[in-house]
Amino acid sequence: MPDVPHNLLGAWLIIPQFIRLPTYKLLRKIGHHLYGSTSSLAVSRLPFGLYLKSTSEGAFNESNALGLIHKYTSVPVPRVLDLVADSRNTYLLTTGLRGEPLARAMDMLSDRDCQEFVDQMQSFISQIRAIPPVGPKNHICNTLGQACSDPRIRDGNPIGPFDDEASFSQYLRHPDDPTWRGHQVVFTHADLNLRNILVDKVTRLDGTRGWAVSGIVDWENSGFYPEYWDCTKAQFEGFRWDERWARALVEVFRPFGGYAKEIELEKRSWTEGDGAFRGTPGPWGKLVEDFYKTL
Structure with missing residues (x-):
């Protein structure tokens, strides 16, 4: 799964969260239409080879865990791209993996x-x-x-x-x-x-x-x-x-x-x-x- 270009990601993350979050929710709806559901109700496949996980808790821990694994190991895991939250849920945006x-x-x-x-x-x-x-x-x-x-x-x-x-x-x-x-x-x-x-x-x-x-x-x-x-x-x-x-x-x-x-x-x-x-x-x-x- 190709990585998102760093310059494009950096520019996107400058955009305020109140714009990024509804964009992810829209992409989730598009992803459901294009790809159907995944094996987890909390996870949605998005266009551009991305995945969005929506949970009431646990996303901050998962984001940190993935960072530690990338830092210390060669274990293949998703790469965190963004982490945003509203009053109900936290949304973790990651790259996808093959297989x-x-x-x-x-x-x-x-x-x-x-x-x-x-x-x-x-x-x-x-x-x-x-x-x-x-x-x-x-x-x-x-x-x-x-x-x-x-x-x-x-x-x-x-x-x-x-x-x-x-x-x-x-x-x-x-x-x-x-x-x-x-x-x-x-x-x-x-x-x-x-x-x-x-x-x-x-x-x-x-x-x-x-x-x-x-x-x-x-x-x-x-x-x-x-x-x-x-x-x-x-x-x-x-x-x-x-x-x-x-x-x-x-x-x-x-x-x-x-x-x-x-x-x-x-x-x-x-x-x-x-x-x-x-x-x-x-x-x-x-x-x-x-x-x-x-x-």
Whole structure:
């Protein structure tokens, strides 16, 4: 996806927000007409290869997260072009990325593609985990050092920030279980599933054609979390994917420790509700538990 020329972008950003914002809303309507809806109700494809995300919260954190990733890693993520807000929502304008969600393309990928996906993701996770913290060591927070948000905790309402893992774990089921202790706190995507990983066709060095990861999107919940967080969060939705890809997600995290104990504790939690978190029991727990019995 070609970058927007810097001189054109610079000139556009000089224009007052009260003009830019209605322009984006108009482009969103045009985009819906031209391209239809995307996989997320909050995200609209615009003309000129751009995307607009509209949220009531999270856009400032996502914008900062994308900046950190561009600064410290080679992980392919969208580039932030603008961030504006009205009385109801915040609008994040970004470049697009090549490819399509792995959730839609997974049946077209070969076993070799699947193994190369594992290798790529291990490299990307290593890089984002090396991003330096924005607060004190072991501080659990979003990328701005503020309260973090995850849909599995209190329906996504902000919590924290926390001084340490023990304080954070009080929001989990079995909060005093020693399994929820002793982890490094690292930069985390916090919603790493196959809908948020893009893949595209490539030509390998040996001349064969295949698929490779072309981008990772949807960083609004990212922050600094215990190191197991991306692993267990990704596997929570494993029942949505076929067995090959559920196993691939397990393999992605094996070099980092695998987090078998953490997964087992979450399995116990899934039978009690929708996740590892305190709340009203729901239907997902039994689905996920039954699925993981097959692995």
